[in-house]
Amino acid sequence: MVLQKRLEYGFNGYKVPPTPRAPRSARKRASKSWKKNEDHNNNRMCAFDLLATVAGELLHEGDKPNQEENKAFKTEEKDCDQGSCNKSFFLSEIISKAPVSDSGPTSGITVSDFSQKAPSAPKSVEICKIEDINNKEMTNEVPTNGKPPLVNNLDSNVNLVIRDDDENSCGCTQNNKTFGPPSRIGDRRIRRLLASKQWKNCPKFNDDYRNKKSFYKHQRSLRDYPFKKRKLYQFDNPSNSNEDGSSLGPTSQDPAFQTQDSHVKLKIKSFRVPEFFIEIPETATVSSLKRTVMEAVTAIFSGELHVGVMLRGKRIRDDDKTLLQTGICHDNKLDALGFTLEPNKFQDRYVVSPPGTPKSLTRYSNEVVVIQHDDAPVTNSRNITETGGVGVDSRALVAVPASNSGGGLAVRKSKHAEVAQRRIRRPFSVSEVEALVEAVEKLGTGRWRDVKLRAFDDAKHRTYVDLKDKWKTLVHTARISPQQRRGEPVPQELLDRVLTAHGYWSYHQAKNQFKQTEICRLL
């Protein structure tokens, strides 16, 4: 095509802007310069035909390095869906459907007989010294959550497609991992290109873009956004206070259910808790051991652990469906309903502080925080001490029962008290860094939402902003000398990959951005 030739010529002839989105002022300037050039336009081609052509070309450009330039980065990647092969589960049974009249708990689900043993007996708590953990860690694989396929996840068009094929298999699929987006998300890339702010600054493009805008908006509305910032002052809406859906199903507070709905009684016959570790002095009493275990279990249950609901072997993904809609109420067969515990992907272990550890260090929050030690060697004496005196490792968080302040009431204290607590610091573990690097290698540095979805979907406390920030510091860390680095050391291999990926993507991002501006010049 003539046009493409011309474009290519243009690419070689002009200087690539160093920073895609550097200073806002610069961007403004750029947009002004485009306005100037508007009059030079004499291209007859329909704007959208041109865009389609160009988008296709850009797409090709973006994919090419996948196969050629970046063979060096190819590695193998596993996508495991463990939703159905998770070994930790509740055995449960629907006993009966009971009228709402009996004065049960508000959740509508009655849980009983926790102590009974069943085929899947509770896993015994493993107690070991903290030094052992590092050794064990090498062999202990933490199960990850089952997740929808990544490719689908990336494409908003198929985001809502209900998948059946992964429900009953726990086999791992192998994907090639390379730099650059896979071609299947191509049309999303094109959409992104078209929706880019660069285009919006292009006067010629603008009208067409506006026409398409409602379309994009609709697409967005179909997506379910992964997380909402917790609002602090929601006095008016007590039903919102339950952050992570600790009530299963419709609440009986809802008047509609009070009158019409039947309750479902469940008996959970046994449950298993994922493996966790406890550190406790040899001199501790049995009762304090009990207490510690209880603390750990409580923390695990209310912390970063997901509960999955399975019905007849299939995972129910839609949290908003009622029990009635899902058919939970109808199937009275034993084992029809199951609950899975899904530990956080990166949650290598739980460690609970020994009794006597001061809890005053904890910022209150309305969620239970799990004490989590990193495997970084403790270099100072501010480690956990038996006296519980001065020091708790700075990485250790003390569990605060959520219930002790009336279910999050503490956070929503006063309308005037601006108690938007700074979130607790949670250093990235090496495995998290690894996941981040992998995701950025593939997706680039400008798609943090996708990175989040891809690699941190089940890490509720990691927002895409966090990931972006972490990448920023990683790049910085990689550039400074190892002596200047602090915290848990990141393997040099990872840091190298950070720099490589960062270089790769900043180049390609700049290149693509430049193409857009050039194309706009021609319009």
Added chain:
DNA sequence: ATTAGGG
């Protein structure tokens, strides 16, 4: 909601 960047 997301992205980018400064604090």
Added chain:
DNA sequence: CCCTAAT
């Protein structure tokens, strides 16, 4: 991590 501007 937080905050904000701009999308």
